Amino acid sequence: MRLVGVSHPIQDARGKATGRARYAADMSLPHMTHVAMVFSTIPHGYVTAVDGSEALAVEGVYGVFHCFNTPEYCFNRYRSQYSQTLPLEEPVFAKRVRFVGDRVAAVAARDMETARRAAALVKVTYEELPCALTFEEALEGVNCLEGEEAVKDEFTVEVGEPPRADGLVEVTACTELGRLHHAAMEPHVCVADYDSDLDELTLYSPNQSVHGVRTVVADMLEMPYNRVRVVKTTMGGSFGSKQEWTVEPVAAAVARRLRRPVKLVYDRAEVMRSIVCRGPMRAEMTMRFHKDGLLASVELELLSDAGAYIANSADYARTLVGKMFRCYRIPYGRAHIRLVSSNTPVSGSFRGWSSPEVALMLEHGMEKAARALDMDPVQLRLKNVLLPGDTDPKSGVPIEEIRTRECLLRGAERFRWAERRREDAAFNASNDRFRRGTAVACAGHGNTYYPRYNDFASAEMRMCEDGSVQVEVSIHDHGCGTGAAFQMIVAEALELPLDKVRLKEADTAHTPFDFGCYASRGIFVVGRAAQLCARSLREEILKAAAHKLETTPDRLYFEGPAVRSEDDPAVSLSYQEVAWYSLGTLCRELTAQAKHTVDSNPGVTGTHFAQVEVDTWTGLTRVLDYLAVHDVGQSINPEMCAAQIQGAAQMGCGAALREEIEISPKGQGTCSLSKYHLMNAADLPLIQVELIQDGRSQDGPYGAKSVGEVSFAPAAPAAAAAVNQALGSDLGRIPMTPDRILEYIAKEGC
Numbered sequence: 001m002r003l004v005g006v007s008h009p010i011q012d013a014r015g016k017a018t019g020r021a022r023y024a025a026d027m028s029l030p031h032m033t034h035v036a037m038v039f040s041t042i043p044h045g046y047v048t049a050v051d052g053s054e055a056l057a058v059e060g061v062y063g064v065f066h067c068f069n070t071p072e073y074c075f076n077r078y079r080s081q082y083s084q085t086l087p088l089e090e091p092v093f094a095k096r097v098r099f100v101g102d103r104v105a106a107v108a109a110r111d112m113e114t115a116r117r118a119a120a121l122v123k124v125t126y127e128e129l130p131c132a133l134t135f136e137e138a139l140e141g142v143n144c145l146e147g148e149e150a151v152k153d154e155f156t157v158e159v160g161e162p163p164r165a166d167g168l169v170e171v172t173a174c175t176e177l178g179r180l181h182h183a184a185m186e187p188h189v190c191v192a193d194y195d196s197d198l199d200e201l202t203l204y205s206p207n208q209s210v211h212g213v214r215t216v217v218a219d220m221l222e223m224p225y226n227r228v229r230v231v232k233t234t235m236g237g238s239f240g241s242k243q244e245w246t247v248e249p250v251a252a253a254v255a256r257r258l259r260r261p262v263k264l265v266y267d268r269a270e271v272m273r274s275i276v277c278r279g280p281m282r283a284e285m286t287m288r289f290h291k292d293g294l295l296a297s298v299e300l301e302l303l304s305d306a307g308a309y310i311a312n313s314a315d316y317a318r319t320l321v322g323k324m325f326r327c328y329r330i331p332y333g334r335a336h337i338r339l340v341s342s343n344t345p346v347s348g349s350f351r352g353w354s355s356p357e358v359a360l361m362l363e364h365g366m367e368k369a370a371r372a373l374d375m376d377p378v379q380l381r382l383k384n385v386l387l388p389g390d391t392d393p394k395s396g397v398p399i400e401e402i403r404t405r406e407c408l409l410r411g412a413e414r415f416r417w418a419e420r421r422r423e424d425a426a427f428n429a430s431n432d433r434f435r436r437g438t439a440v441a442c443a444g445h446g447n448t449y450y451p452r453y454n455d456f457a458s459a460e461m462r463m464c465e466d467g468s469v470q471v472e473v474s475i476h477d478h479g480c481g482t483g484a485a486f487q488m489i490v491a492e493a494l495e496l497p498l499d500k501v502r503l504k505e506a507d508t509a510h511t512p513f514d515f516g517c518y519a520s521r522g523i524f525v526v527g528r529a530a531q532l533c534a535r536s537l538r539e540e541i542l543k544a545a546a547h548k549l550e551t552t553p554d555r556l557y558f559e560g561p562a563v564r565s566e567d568d569p570a571v572s573l574s575y576q577e578v579a580w581y582s583l584g585t586l587c588r589e590l591t592a593q594a595k596h597t598v599d600s601n602p603g604v605t606g607t608h609f610a611q612v613e614v615d616t617w618t619g620l621t622r623v624l625d626y627l628a629v630h631d632v633g634q635s636i637n638p639e640m641c642a643a644q645i646q647g648a649a650q651m652g653c654g655a656a657l658r659e660e661i662e663i664s665p666k667g668q669g670t671c672s673l674s675k676y677h678l679m680n681a682a683d684l685p686l687i688q689v690e691l692i693q694d695g696r697s698q699d700g701p702y703g704a705k706s707v708g709e710v711s712f713a714p715a716a717p718a719a720a721a722a723v724n725q726a727l728g729s730d731l732g733r734i735p736m737t738p739d740r741i742l743e744y745i746a747k748e749g750c
Contacts, residue, residue, distance in 0.1 A: 181277055211230070232475075246275055283357075459532070459594050474526065547585075
């Protein structure tokens with residue numbers, strides 16, 4: 001292959017490096033209004049009055065909107081498909097506020113400074129209600145009104161048959177996960193432009209599903225879908241935070257009311273307070289092993305807090321059960337899950353969509369089992385990982401050419417696993433203050449919705465007069481270079497230089513319907529559709545060339561951006577010549593369409609190795625070395641894959657050791673990066689990455705599998721296990737902050 005498998009810069013690297021890349025917040029439209037929000041300052045209660053008189057008196061203010069002067073617009077922030085029947089539980093402006101940060105009002109003004117200054121003058125009167133801020137309070141139903149149940153959802157899933165063997169070794173791992181902030185560099189923003197003469201609404205936002213946004217906004221405003229256009233703008237990161245709709249419904253409602261363009265931009269504090277976080281969970285996982293280390297069963301008791309609105313939490317928990325079976329052979333699995341709702345920030349989508357959470361639970365259990373069985377942790381995992389030819393027992397889908405075993409073996413060798421563990425033991429025996437630990441973690445993920453939902457994607461292409469190609473495909477690039485990967489897929493298939501392939505991101509007015517960037521389906525599903533479309537365009541090119549040369553397509557072949565004849569080596573038609581002939585003589589444009597319907601979901605996994613050093617005097621943990629080995633199938637753009645994995649390792653170390661949104665007794669969540677301690681690149685060693693590329697998929701483009709989400713799944717488990725190895729502990733509360741480590745040391749006297 002000429003392009004696939006060779007590293008290339010991302011498509012907008014120059015614009016980002018020079019500062020010329022245009023984000024939604026950079027947009028300016030004629031007569032644009034700027035909107036600032038007023039948020040609830042109490043965790044639970046009713047809004048009894050909103051006084052916007054002082055705000056309206058400020059010069060340049062166009063309106064103050066709230067629940068008492070606007071229609072009762074309601075929506076579901078998680079809805080991403082027209083076919084989903086989800087409760088419309090969330091109002092644009094709340095009358096019953098459910099958390100500190102719930103939307104109460106919006107102020108529209110000539111500029112952002114004026115809007116924010118006026119928003120601070122809006123007076124809101126509340127009738128306070130009892131609130132639930134903890135798992136215990138939510139379970140007790142402290143915040144429930146008459147007729148409401150404390151447990152919002154409860155279900156049990158069983159896969160396989162319970163083990164009947166005697167003498168099994170049983171371990172129970174208790175894991176508790178805190179709230180995480182996505183910390184994308186770009187905040188949440190939406191520009192809404194309403195044309196009252198045509199009754200057409202255009203939304204510009206960095207989102208993960210333009211058709212999902214359209215579904216929510218069009219239904220909310222009772223507008224035909226063809227009157228609502230959603231354009232995906234350049235995105236500065238998401239990690240799941242921009243796949244749920246929070247700013248778009250507000251901007252749309254205000255723009256329609258004012259009949260002029262509206263821009264709504266959240267600052268960092270507003271994003272942390274009012275968007276979504278990764279939800280807290282409490283898990284008790286019981287694992288049973290045969291004495292030789294083979295897994296017999298896994299049973300999970302899970303309590304999940306949805307926060308103020310249910311949003312995606314019920315679906316998220318169900319997805320978690322499926323992710324249990326994506327890495328290890330589990331003959332019997334059982335999960336009992338309860339969901340509660342508290343008066344805290346809304347729990348939402350997060351990178352990996354429950355794979356990282358279940359990996360923390362499973363890997364915690366694996367570490368305890370290795371100690372109980374007196375087995376090396378790498379060897380224990382080697383005995384239990386899924387192998388090529390296995391089938392996912394829950395979905396019934398073949399796992400195909402999975403390479404977790406190779407990841408473990410390659411990683412253990414490269415990381416000097418056995419030697420390093422011995423060196424750690426010697427270091428710890430001779431040091432009174434510092435403790436070192438080396439650990440490994442594995443995790444699996446998927447590439448598509450299938451078979452949980454039917455999944456497909458479409459692509460369209462046309463060849464221009466000069467032989468270049470225009471591609472219409474619904475890409476949702478998070479800022480990592482997905483657009484470049486698609487260019488490479490198409491250019492490879494058409495034997496074109498990269499600069500001869502042009503594509504833009506998703507736009508409901510121009511690109512085909514697509515579910516969006518979920519379930520790591522971008523390259524695997526949409527990329528395959530683009531590859532198939534390019535193949536169809538090749539056929540059209542050959543047909544036109546064959547007509548011109550008075551031969552048959554089977555006597556022609558491609559060599560670079562030209563068509564050559566097997567019968568006459570002197571014949572060479574450039575793409576430009578073929579395109580001109582098709583337009584001028586055949587009177588037709590060279591176009592192609594393709595649809596790819598998915599019927600596979602191969603195993604994709606990562607194995608991470610981490611060495612840490614814990615300061616027992618301060619509780620601070622330093623990551624000394626890190627290696628990530630990933631089974632990715634064919635890497636489309638290797639440097640992009642490596643960058644994804646390195647960033648995921650950084651996120652995972654932060655999730656394991658530092659990062660948490662804490663809730664005060666008054667219901668206020670952490671809303672400043674000065675108090676939310678992000679793990680920065682400077683805090684870490686060079687993250688080493690190795691890609692295993694021989695386990696290619698049957699259906700991904702050129703054999704590719706996903707990488708963006710699975711790269712995050714093993715990261716926190718590896719760092720957390722290394723801390724427990726260093727201390728000889730069984731800490732299950734994540735993150736393992738200095739305070740928690742010192743509390744453990746004081747309690748255990750070590």
